[in-house]
Amino acid sequence: MTTVIENASFVVAYDAGRxxxxxxxxxxxxxxxxxxxxxxxxxxxxxxxxxxxxxxLVMPGLVDIHSHPGSEPLNKGWNDELGSAKLYxxxxxxxxxxxxxxxxxxxxxxTVAYCELLLSGVTTLVDMSGAWDGWIETFAGSGLRGxxxxxxxxxxxxxxxxxxxxxxxxxxxxxxxxxxxxxFVDAAERHPSGxxxxxxxxxxxxxxxxxxxxxxxxxxxxRGLPFQIHAAQSVVELHEITRRHGMTPIEWLESLGVLSPxxxxxxxxxxxxxxxxxxxxxxxxxxxxxxxGTSVAHCPVVFQRRGIAMQTLGSxxxxxxxxxxxxxxxxxxxxxxxxxxxxxxxxxxxxxWDLRLADVFTAAxxxxxxAIGREDIGRIAVGAKADLVLxxxxxxxxxxxxxxxxxLVYAAAExxxxxxxxxxxxxxxxxxxxxxxxxAAAAALQEAQYRAEGAVAAEDWAGRSSYTISPKTFPVA
Numbered sequence: 001m002t003t004v005i006e007n008a009s010f011v012v013a014y015d016a017g018r019x020x021x022x023x024x025x026x027x028x029x030x031x032x033x034x035x036x037x038x039x040x041x042x043x044x045x046x047x048x049x050x051x052x053x054x055x056x057l058v059m060p061g062l063v064d065i066h067s068h069p070g071s072e073p074l075n076k077g078w079n080d081e082l083g084s085a086k087l088y089x090x091x092x093x094x095x096x097x098x099x100x101x102x103x104x105x106x107x108x109x110x111t112v113a114y115c116e117l118l119l120s121g122v123t124t125l126v127d128m129s130g131a132w133d134g135w136i137e138t139f140a141g142s143g144l145r146g147x148x149x150x151x152x153x154x155x156x157x158x159x160x161x162x163x164x165x166x167x168x169x170x171x172x173x174x175x176x177x178x179x180x181x182x183x184f185v186d187a188a189e190r191h192p193s194g195x196x197x198x199x200x201x202x203x204x205x206x207x208x209x210x211x212x213x214x215x216x217x218x219x220x221x222x223r224g225l226p227f228q229i230h231a232a233q234s235v236v237e238l239h240e241i242t243r244r245h246g247m248t249p250i251e252w253l254e255s256l257g258v259l260s261p262x263x264x265x266x267x268x269x270x271x272x273x274x275x276x277x278x279x280x281x282x283x284x285x286x287x288x289x290x291x292x293g294t295s296v297a298h299c300p301v302v303f304q305r306r307g308i309a310m311q312t313l314g315s316x317x318x319x320x321x322x323x324x325x326x327x328x329x330x331x332x333x334x335x336x337x338x339x340x341x342x343x344x345x346x347x348x349x350x351x352x353w354d355l356r357l358a359d360v361f362t363a364a365x366x367x368x369x370x371a372i373g374r375e376d377i378g379r380i381a382v383g384a385k386a387d388l389v390l391x392x393x394x395x396x397x398x399x400x401x402x403x404x405x406x407x408l409v410y411a412a413a414e415x416x417x418x419x420x421x422x423x424x425x426x427x428x429x430x431x432x433x434x435x436x437x438x439x440a441a442a443a444a445l446q447e448a449q450y451r452a453e454g455a456v457a458a459e460d461w462a463g464r465s466s467y468t469i470s471p472k473t474f475p476v477a
Contacts, residue, residue, distance in 0.1 A: 001048040002037070003424075004030040008053030009393055010404045012060060012361075013039050014379035020362060021060075021379075029058050031386035034424040039380055055394045057404040061123025061145075061387035061422065062334045063368030063378045066228070066266055066297035066326025069113030070129030074101045074449055076330045080305060082470050086163035088235035089306045093157050093165045095469060098459045105448025106132045111441035114142040115433045116332035120414040123387035123422045124368070124377050126297075126326070128201055128228070128266075131184045140193045143427035143435040145387065147372060148188035149199035149228060152177035153207040160461050165236050173209045174202070182219065195423055198225050199372070205231040205249050206240045210256055217258040226262050226372045228297065229253070232285075233267035248272050250285040254292065261293035264324070264371050268296040269303065269310045290320040295371035298363070299328035300340040313345040314354035317363070324368035325360070335413040338364055342409070357406055390419035 011024040030038035030045065038045065078099050083089040101109050110129065117125055124145040129135065131150040139146045154174035155167040170177075185198030200220040202208040208216075213229065220227035231249040232238065241249045250271060253259050271285035289296065298313060310316065316323050327337050342360045346352055369378035376384045393401045397412035408416060420428035427435050456466040 002030060002032040002046060003049040003051065004028055004038070004043050004045075004047040005051045005053045005056070005058055005388075005390070006043070008056050008058045009401075010057040011039065011380060012058070012405070014060075014366075014381040014384070016381070020366070021358070028053070029380060029388065031388075031421075031424055034386050036380060036382055036384050036386050039382060051390075055392065056418070057391040057393050057408070058380065059121070059389050059391065059405070060365050060378050060380050060384075061389055061420070062121045062364045063124045063324065063372070064117060064122045064327050064334055064364075065126045065264060065295075065324040065368045065371050066299055066328055067113065067117070067125060067127060067332065068129055068328060069110040069117075069125075069127055069332065070106050070132055070135070071101055071109060072329040073109040073112045073116075073332065073445055074105060074452060075099060078449075078466070078470050083306045084159075084162060087159070087165065089308065090234045090236060091306070092234060093236060094159050094162055094461075097156075097158065098456045098469075099452050099466070101448050102451060103132070105445065105451065107134055107138055108441045108444035108448055110135070110138055111142070111436050112438070112445050113330075113332040114139070114144060115436055115438040115441065117327065117334065118142070118144065118420050118428050118433055118435075119417060119431065120333040120335045121389040121391075121417050121420060122327075122334045123389070123420065124372075124374075126199060126228070126372065128199075131180055136184065136187050136191060136196065139188075140191055140196055141435060143422050143425060145195045145377065145385070145422055146188070147197050147199050147226075148184055149201040150181035150184045151201055151203040152181045153203040154209045154212050155207045157207060158461075162461065165240070167207065169209075174212045178202070178212065178216065185223075185225070198223070199228055200225055201228045203230060204233075204237070205229055205253065206237045213253075213258055214256055217256075217260075217263070220262060224373075226264060227258065227260075228264040228266055229258075230266040231268065232265065232270040235270065238270045248280060248285055250288055254288050259288065259292035259294045262373065263292070264295045264297050265289070266297045266326075267299060267303070269308065274311050286316065286319045286321060293322070295322040295324060295367070297326045297371070298323050298341060299326040299337065300344045301327075301331075301337055302329045304340055304344055309344050309348045312349045312354055313341055313363075314349060314351075314359070317355060317359055322367050322370055323363050324371045325364040333414060334364060335409055338409050339413070357409060360409070361405060386421060386424040388419075388421040389417060390421075391416050392418045
C-alpha cells in the first residue's frame, strides 16, 4: 500500500548534500510499506491512500536513546523535588530504591511511558529497564521501533546514614543477571514484528566490575549491537571512581577499552572540565569522547530538577561529540526534553548563541540514530523507514507559524502532534494512541503508586514514611 501526504505546508527533509535537515514547503511525502519512496513536490505515482498535507508539518520520528519506562512513571509526584542533602542533591542512592513498582505496576508504568512517548513524536525508543515478564510483547505491541536494553549489574548501592553510599556486591559479579539480559536481547532480535532490536547495557559504572564491563562490551562487538552504560552522572559516582581508580569515569572507561563508535555514555555530565564537581589536573574527557567516537545520551529534565546541568550541550556539540537525547524519567515527553536541552544549555553557558534549535533537533533525530548504528531512521529521505510525525500547524498553540519547529518545541509541544506513523503503520491518530489503552494503564499505575507508598518506611534507613521524605506541595487542611 502506498500512502502520499500531499502538499504538506512544511516538511523537515534530509538533504544529503548538506548532511542535515532542511525545510521544504508545499511538498509531498510518499511511502510504500515501511519505506519512504518520494520526498518533494509532485508525487506522480499511484497511491492507495492520500492525506491532505495542508496545515501540516511532516517531520521525522524522534529517536530517544535513554529511557526507563518500566519504573520511572511511578515516581511522578514523589521525587520531582527530592534530593539527598548530604549526597550532593542526587536522589539516586537514598530515595530512588525506596519507591519501585511491583510486578503488576511495572507493565502499567511501561505502557504509560510508551503512550506518552508516542504522543510526543518518539518513534524509536531505547528502553533501559530491568527485565520483566511480558516486556517484549508489551513493547512490540506499542507500535514503537524498540531497542530492548536490559539493565544488569554486579552490585546494588544503598546508604545506612544518608551521607555515605555503600555497595553490596554479588558473589558471581553479575554474571547471572548478564545472561538473563542477553536472553531478552536475543528474544527481541527474533521478534516477528521486525521492529525490535537489542542493546548491551551494564547498568552503572560504579555498580559493575571491570570484568563485567569488558565482557559486556565484547558481547556488543560480537553481536554487532550498541553498548550503553551510565557514567559521569553524579558527584557521588565521580568521587567513587576517582577514589577507586585515580581516574575520571571517562578515563577509566577508556582504560577498559570500551569507548568506541558503538558506545554510549548515559548522561556524561561530570567530565573533567565540570567546574562545580572537581578540580582535576587535566582536561581531556571531551577529546577522548571525540577521538573514540563515543556518543552521549543527554537527558536534561531529570537533572535540571535537582540543579544539575551538563556544561554545556553546546560545547559538547562544538567539540564534535555525538550527543543524542533521552527522556530518562517522567514526563516521558521528548519535546519537553528538547526544550529543556536548548534553554538549559544557554542558561549554564550564559550565552544565547550556545546552541540553536537546529542543533537540538538534530541531536534528537540524526545523532540518536547514529548512536544506535542506524542510517535509516531520524530522517525523511527516499529509502529511509516510514517513521513520521504529522503536526497540526493550525493548532492555536502553534500560531503564529513563522517557524514550525520553534512553535512546536518552545510552545505547543505534544498538544499539536496529530498523527504518528512507525514502520508505515499509524499508531497515533488525532492525538490518541491506537495501540494501547492509555487510560487503563494510567489507572493501574495510580494503584501501583498507592502500594509503593506503603512500603517506603520499611525500606528507608531512618524508617521515614513517604510523606515525611516527600511532603505534598501544601499541607492538607
